[in-house]
Amino acid sequence: MDSCECLSKFVYDLTYEDLPTETVENVRLFLADYVCAAMAGKKVNTVFNRAVEAFTFAQSAEGKSSVLFSDRQLPAAKAAFLNACYAHGADMDDGNRKAMGHVGAHVFSTVLALGEELGSDEREIITAAVAGYDVYCRVAAAAQPGLVHRGFHSTGTAGVIACAAAAAKLMKADKERIYHAMAISVTMASGLMIVAESGQSIKPLNPAKAAENGILAATLAMNGVEGGILPLESTKGWFHAMSDEIDHRMITEGLGKTFCIDESYIKPYPSCRHTHGAIQAVLELKKEYALSAEKIKAIRVYIYPNAIRIAGQIHMPKTSDDSKFSIHYATACAAVLGHFTLNELDSHCVPESVLEMTGRIELIPDETMENRDEGIRGCRVEIEDADGKRCTQTVLIPKGDPQNAFTVDDMREKMAQCAEGIYSREAQERLMKKLFSFGSTTGKKVERITE
Structure with a gap:
């Protein structure tokens, strides 16, 4: 089987008219989420942001593609790189369970930046984004869980393939050029999961390089450059390098009939997705039983082993980056404060009682809390009070x-949190209106999406 040929045909054939209304509405919802995540990343990952901004602006000429929250315009590949850095900077961006990684940070950064440079219309952006989501989710899911167990981050390693396909779609490539864009991109696949253990501030490099290199791969392909044959299945290809076991069903099942953006998730909390089930369960228990933190003796979190491997190793965060990958800390914030927001990422700014609570939390491996086929990736939380109840x-x-699912009102609440200090309430409403009408007018050219 040549998965690249199968996917390139799908990308080439896909039209806006093929997309159900629900899928188009989801693109708008996920686009709004991308902007929210970028706001958050712009605010919290400041040291990294300043460094990449200084480097990117110094190395780049003026271009036609907008940098988010700025009046600067750069060449598409550089704008996509920088915008993806923002979008993944707070770990509040969307993801996909089966792919075990993030999507919008690289796909939307690619299609928006390139679309501005090419003069694409908004419906072309929507179509290319849907194609990018499918390519990423299908390629990554086919290689999971072996890919993450080897220490690779699918956001970067599969993201570059998706961005190459989406970019080639916007460039109006034929099927052969789309194939070669993807084939070229595999040799630039990169991204390691060490960024979940330490050095988390550099994690945005994975989607950022995927976006930048995806545009590069598509540009090379459009200029006649050819990649390798069987770039995924070859014995020296991407699948062989990334995983020991490949599930080709993930490539072909429902291709062109169902769309992976409709199966992806949006984050309500600024932390690794593996922390979210415990946060939600604790908040629900506090509400139902009116639990006060002072009376909590112990919290036991029964959770799938992969969550413990990725987000269960940091008990007492030393930095805001650590906080994003600590089930102990996020759960403690929920138990003591009744919420977990961007403000709690700095563990030095929370009450001592939160840090003390982390010592009462135990993570217990439970494989029944994860089932990829049924879409289950959760946990069971047990809270014991001082009386033994x-x-x-x-x-x-x-x-x-x-x-x-997230609703429009949920997204409005998320934007209020992420936009604090950046946009007024009135500006937020203008932005929401703009994002949720994206693509509603035939032939409307894409333009800067943030004020």
């Missing part, structure tokens, strides 16, 4: 997944 709550599918 216990209450439990199970969250199999955290808020933000399609089965427990």
Whole structure:
């Protein structure tokens, strides 16, 4: 099987008219989420942002593609790189369970920046984004869980393939050129999961390089450069390098009939998705039983082993980056404060009682809390009080997944949190109106999406 040929045909054939109304509405919702995540990343990942901004602006000529929250314009590849850095900077961007990684940070950064440079219309952007989501989710899911167990981050390693395909789609490439864009991109696949353990501030480089190199790959392909044959299945290809076991069903099942953006999730909390089930379960228990933190003796979180591997190693965060990858800390914030927002990422700014609570939290491996086929990736939380009474709550599918989906009102609340200090309420409403009407007018050219 040549998965690249199968996917390139799908990307080439896809039209805006093929997309159900629900899918188009989801693109708008996920576009709004991308902007919210970028606001958050712009605010919290400041040291990294200043460094990449200085480098990118110094190395780049003026271009036609907008840098978010700025009046600067750069060449598409450089604008996509910088915008993806913002979008993944707070770990508040969307993702996909089966792919075990993030999507919008690289796909939207690619299609928006390139679309401005090419003069694409908004419906072309929507179509290319849907194609990019499918390519990323299908390629990454086919290689999971072996890919993450080897220490690779699918956001970067599969993201570059998706961005190459989406970019080639916007460039109006034929099927052969789309194939070669993807084939060229595999040799630039990169991204390691060490960024979940330490050095988390550099994690945005993974989607950022995927976006930049995806545009490069598509540009090379459009200028006649050819990649390798069987770039995924070859014995020296992407699949062989990334994983020991490949599930080709993930490539072909429902291709062109169902769309992966409709199966992706949106994050309500600024932390690794593996923390979300525990946060939600604790908040629900506090609400139902009126639990006060002072009376909590112990919190036991029964959760799937991969969550513990990725987000269960940091008990007491030393930095805001650590906080994003600590089930202990996020759960403690929920138990003591009744919320977990961007303001709690700095562990030095929370009450001592939060840090003390982390010592009462135990993570217990439970493989029944994850089932990829059924869309389950959750946990069971048991809280024991000082009198020995216990209450439990199970969250199999955290808020933000399609089965427990975000609404427009949810997105408005998320924007209010992310936009604090950047946009007034009036500006937020203008932005929401703009994002949720994206593509509603035939032939409307894409333009700067933020004020």
